[in-house]
Amino acid sequence: MSGIEWLLDTNMVLGLLKGHPPALVMAEQSGLVVEQAAISQITRMELLGFPRLTDEEETAIRSFVATCHVILLDEEIEQRAIRLRRAGSFKLPDAIIAATAIIRRLRLLSLDRGMSEALDRLPKTVYGTL
Numbered sequence: 001m002s003g004i005e006w007l008l009d010t011n012m013v014l015g016l017l018k019g020h021p022p023a024l025v026m027a028e029q030s031g032l033v034v035e036q037a038a039i040s041q042i043t044r045m046e047l048l049g050f051p052r053l054t055d056e057e058e059t060a061i062r063s064f065v066a067t068c069h070v071i072l073l074d075e076e077i078e079q080r081a082i083r084l085r086r087a088g089s090f091k092l093p094d095a096i097i098a099a100t101a102i103i104r105r106l107r108l109l110s111l112d113r114g115m116s117e118a119l120d121r122l123p124k125t126v127y128g129t130l
Helices: 010-018 021-030 041-048 055-067 075-087 092-104 113-121
Strands: 006-008 037-040 069-071 107-109
Touching (some): 010 021, 010 041, 010 055, 037 041, 037 092, 041 055, 041 069, 041 092, 075 092, 092 107, 092 113
Parallel strands (some): 006 037, 037 069
């Protein structure tokens, strides 16, 4: 993906939208440029599928998503997500997001310590490099 450097997971997007200091610090430290960021299709579904989403929140999410690239699931991402799910302690959405970052060779920005720790525990043969 030309010009895309980062993949933002769901909690990172929410943190940015809400102005959460940890998300803002991570974005600044990583040099994040939102126009060079992507989200997974699963992140878009999680963001817009929240049951108590207000009209104002939906508008903010749709506006943010419009500035990012959305990476659709494909066979390669699916297969890597399966490997991640079987090899580590990932929930399915996290496995899909991590697999998307791995396959597309993007820097994953996540506030989810559990996801980061699960990736750290995996042998490089399972996930390659991020």
